[in-house]
Amino acid sequence: MTRLVKGQQNKEVLIEREPIDIESFKKMIRQMGLKVTKQRVHILEAMSSGRAHITAQELFEKLNKNHPEIGFATVYRFLKNMTEHSLVTEVRMGGFPARYELTPNQHHDHLNCTQCGKIVEFENESIEELQLAVAKKFNFKLTGHVLELYGQCDQCNSKGSDT
């Protein structure tokens, strides 16, 4: 069933990203060995503007306004394609629906406010190195990691507690 929900408008603190034009989008799609369809281009356009970390559902709703002909199966399918090709990064916070972002050049991890949903991207080379050291210690070949920090942002802290 298709459910339309008002998504909350949360702030993000992002690392720098370079803007991408439509031609680049088409190039990306071809690089994946897929056909260039208007829905795929629209999905990439939608992902490159607005909230960087978006759920499949939110993305579908956003697209739905200007392109009601795009089905959410297509959104899910293409997100999966792009994730497999590392053009999109899937971010999972606890048991919540996955959020997706166009993979930026610079690797980063996330700091999340559990109160208001604010997402801060950060990069810490020392942590990355220590992770490698841990893997090495246990004779693992490290292929990936998930580092998510949870807490309260300063706004939420100052605004008192609860609810």
Add this chain to the structure above:
Amino acid sequence: MTRLVKGQQNKEVLIEREPIDIESFKKMIRQMGLKVTKQRVHILEAMSSGRAHITAQELFEKLNKNHPEIGFATVYRFLKNMTEHSLVTEVRMGGFPARYELTPNQHHDHLNCTQCGKIVEFENESIEELQLAVAKKFNFKLTGHVLELYGQCDQCNSKGSDT
């Protein structure tokens, strides 16, 4: 619906845990402000032997052998209770079903083999400190974190690649 699946029997490298007796289990349940029922004690018994990181489904199947009267709603419910009281820790690996473990005294994170499912528990004080530093830098009050490392264990590496 109740589905019975053969769970794979994967190895784990665990930090030390002290054994817990039935009386302690009952104490734990009372501490949560809950009634001591045989199903709850059985669930705790099942969790304290065998694979430390177990899914709700696996736990249900394990219990089902000797205690077919326990419903899986009870398993889920009690796992949730215990998670809320921090007696159990929920571990989420990617989009897979959550795994649960009796919370040990020592905090730790996980190193997972994506090939065979081996789980290694580790603890790295430096990483913990750096996480605090990151949170501080962005004026967050850190309340929790998820750190999961993914890779191939040495056995899987030596056994060649693929499938």
Add this chain to the structure above:
DNA sequence: TTCTAAATGATAATGATTTTCATTGACATT
């Protein structure tokens, strides 16, 4: 032992994501 709220288990419901399948469309080739 009695009483009552909490706990249980069978089952239905939910929410996210995936699959199915009939139809459409991209694009390589005439």
Add this chain to the structure above:
DNA sequence: AATGTCAATGAAAATCATTATCATTTAGAA
């Protein structure tokens, strides 16, 4: 530009993990 073919699409159903409902049972206080 017209054709053919296989990938892509969208609507809908299916799946999977998890949670809620509700009639019945039971722990444990009185």
